[in-house]
Amino acid sequence: MKINNIGLSSIIFFITETMFLHAGLTEILNSAETGSIYSIIIGGLLSIIIFFLIIRIINYEKDLNIFLKIEKVYGKKVSIIINFIITLLFTLYFIYMLWSINTYVQNKYLDSTPSFIIIFMFLVPVIMSQKNGIKTISKVSLFLFFITLFIILFSIFNLYSSIEFENFKPLFNTPIMIIIKNSFIFSSYFVTPVFMLLITPKNLTNTPKKINKHYFFFFILSLVNMLLLFSFIIGIFGIDLAKILSYPEYSLMKKINYFDFIQHIENISTLEWLFSIFISSIISLNFIKEYINYLNINKVVFYIIIIICFFLSLIIFNNTTIANNIIKNYFIITFYIPLILIIISFNILKRNKS
Secondary structure (H helix, E strand, O other), rough: OOOOHHHHHHHHHHOOOOOHHOOHHHHHHHHHHHHHHHHHHHHHHHHHHHHHHHHHHHHHOOOOHHHHHHEEEEEEHHHHHHHHHHHHHHHHHHHHHHHHHHHHHHHOOOOOOHHHHHHHHHHHHHHHHHHHOOHHHHHHHHHHHHHHHHHHHHHHHHHHHOHHHHHHHOOOOOHHHHHHHHHHHHHHHHHHHHHHHOOOHHHHHOHHHHHHHHHHHHHHHHHHHHHHHHHHHHHHOHHHHOOOOOOOOHHHHHOOOOOOOOOOHHHOOHHHHHHHHHHHHHHHHHHHHHHHHHHHOOHHHHHHHHHHHHHHHHHHOOOOHHHHHHHHHHHHHHHHHHHHHHHHHHHHHHHOOO
16 A cells, blocks of 8 residues: 555654754744744745755655665665664654653643653654554644644634734844854754655655655645744744743743633644654654664664663753753754755765766
């Protein structure tokens, strides 16, 4: 059975948003301030360029996954190193997802619950969802997307009247270099996780000729959603208040008061972010599993890696302040630059080989 195009493409909507939860939003708002909107627009254009480079990789050798494509383009020996580095990066990404869900749930829902219980309870459905492969994952993603779409439309309809356009002023007070810097930050958070979809060969989809258009549709939809999110946060709170909020997207949802009788529904409205972490965790874990299959080693290793990631998520990010500094100052650079270099070099070498 082939994988449904739309279901597989809907994964993009979730994985492009995950890095903005807590870390990305606050970093850009604090740095670019009202110029954040310009950073999103410029960063979005940069992300589209990188996205099309990823699409070119998807179109190359449509029957192969990314590990086999890298082996064919870089050669057997070099590919061993590159494939290991890529998998290591997404293993770190998976660990970050575990920390992110733990921090978010503890801060907003279960502040007295031990971290290991929250992460363990989160890991169980993640492992079960990826167990049956990308086809099941795509079905879950599409189902969650429709719920998320309803939440977004509901939120926009309820919040747009609360926007005060004075909060966007001054319009041109942010230095251009700050805007450009944050454009790169936005792009790094936004487009890098799309690389994980390269694990699924294009010809496994039910209509390979249409998959690129579906990918692009959900990519643009997510980009518009991020632009709206930043606009609503600044327009409703003002930049001074937005900069000091730990989870501005959660505070934004607390503003919803539907017809004056449905109040305090932020716990439902912020499900979008929980869905994003959930899907991103499944996809990154699936990436690791496919690497284990590629190496043709015992599947027990896969579960050992999960256990290691579980404990590392508790140890590495034990101190929240240190964790935030690592994520904002080191994590995305370590994660972004190697992947961009691989994407660019792959396209160059592929062209030379053709």
